[in-house]
Amino acid sequence: xxxKRLLMSKFLELQCFDSxxxxxxxFEKHLPGCIKRVFYIHCEEGKVRxxxxxxxxxxxxxxxxxxxxxxxxxxxxxxEYFLTSPEQCLILHPEDWHIMxxxxxxxxxxxxxxxxxxxxxxxxxxxxxxxxxxxxxxFS
Numbered sequence: 001x002x003x004k005r006l007l008m009s010k011f012l013e014l015q016c017f018d019s020x021x022x023x024x025x026x027f028e029k030h031l032p033g034c035i036k037r038v039f040y041i042h043c044e045e046g047k048v049r050x051x052x053x054x055x056x057x058x059x060x061x062x063x064x065x066x067x068x069x070x071x072x073x074x075x076x077x078x079x080e081y082f083l084t085s086p087e088q089c090l091i092l093h094p095e096d097w098h099i100m101x102x103x104x105x106x107x108x109x110x111x112x113x114x115x116x117x118x119x120x121x122x123x124x125x126x127x128x129x130x131x132x133x134x135x136x137x138x139f140s
Contacts, residue, residue: 009072009074009079009081009090009091009092009093009096009098010090010091011081011088011089011090011091012088012089012090012091013087013088013089014026014027014062014086014087014088014089015087016086016087025086025087027060027089027112031060031091031112032058032091032114033058033114034114035112035113035114036113036114036115036116037112037113037114037115037116037117038110038111038112038113039110039111039113040064040108040109040110040111041100041108041109041111042107042108042109043068043100043103043107044103045103045104045105046103047101047103048099048100048101049099049100049101050070050098050099050100051097051098051099051124051126052097052098052122052123052124053094053095053096053097053098053122053123054094054095054115054121054122054123055094055120055121055122055123056094056115056121057094057113057114057115057118057121058091058092058093058094058113058114059091059092059111059112059113060089060090060091060092060111060112060113061083061089061090061092061100061109061110061111061112062083062086062088062089062090062109062110063083063084063085063086063088063107063108063109063110064086064108064109064110065086065106065107065108066103066104066105066106066107066108067082067083067084067102067103067104067107068082068083068100068101068102068103068104068107068109069081069082069083069100069101069102070082070083070090070098070099070100071098071099071100071101072090072092072096072097072098073096073097073098073126073127074093074095074096074097074127075095075097075127082102083109097123097126097127
């Protein structure tokens with residue numbers, strides 16, 4: 001399956017159904033491809049995670065509890081996103097070099113990926129930080 005790239009990372013508001021018995025948040029019809037890997041990240045305040053991009057793996061990231069910042073650089077522009085709700089989802093394309101930081105004490109990130117773990121899919125080297133258009137918009 002070929003994914004058409006429209007923009008760099010994509011920020012989504014997920015559909016949530018609330019009732020007197022709780023809430024149900026739905027990912028359907030938003031994810032590009034099949035999910036092969038699911039993991040979660042919990043991190044101490046002040047720590048930084050990520051620091052890589054991929055050759056072929058896309059990721060969908062949502063903050064189940066707490067909050068964090070995700071910085072994204074696709075080599076042409078950079079953007080920062082603030083995930084503060086389980087109803088928000090950030091779709092990262094393979095070429096989106098990213099770091100996750102500013103974790104709140106209770107932060108748990110859920111990550112869905114279209115590929116199994118493969119160390120050779122990781123590119124740790126960031127893009128050069130020259131001639132990049134910084135997008136000042138942030139989402140929270």
